[in-house]
Amino acid sequence: MRLGCARINDSSIAGVKEIEKEESVDLSTLRDPQHDRERVKKSDWLIVLGVCTHLGCVPIANAGDFGGYYCPCHGSHYDASGRIRKGPAPLNLEVPNYEFQDDLVIVG
Numbered sequence: 001m002r003l004g005c006a007r008i009n010d011s012s013i014a015g016v017k018e019i020e021k022e023e024s025v026d027l028s029t030l031r032d033p034q035h036d037r038e039r040v041k042k043s044d045w046l047i048v049l050g051v052c053t054h055l056g057c058v059p060i061a062n063a064g065d066f067g068g069y070y071c072p073c074h075g076s077h078y079d080a081s082g083r084i085r086k087g088p089a090p091l092n093l094e095v096p097n098y099e100f101q102d103d104l105v106i107v108g
Contacts, residue, residue, distance in 0.1 A: 018067075019043055022081040032092045036081045039095050047098050047105065048082040054089040069093065 064070030076087030
């Protein structure tokens with residue numbers, strides 16, 4: 001299993017703008033509508049499985065037309081919240097069960 005974890009430094013202007021951008025996406029424009037707050041437990045963390053929902057390839061982080069993830073196998077583009085925005089993938093990148101314990105992230 002490939003797990004992708006990304007933390008945005010809330011103190012950076014770029015990090016705050018990225019969070020605000022993903023929170024403001026119009027859900028009617030999404031193939032698999034899901035608000036950013038439904039995908040995260042802490043606004044500065046995103047934890048997803050790094051497996052494209054089309055045919056299981058491994059997407060490249062910080063790439064693609066929406067600045068999130070790009071699957072080089074068949075061209076699916078995900079935004080920075082792991083939501084499918086373009087290409088053949090039918091669903092958003094999967095968010096696994098996880099919890100925070102102090103400074104640790106426990107997945108599973």
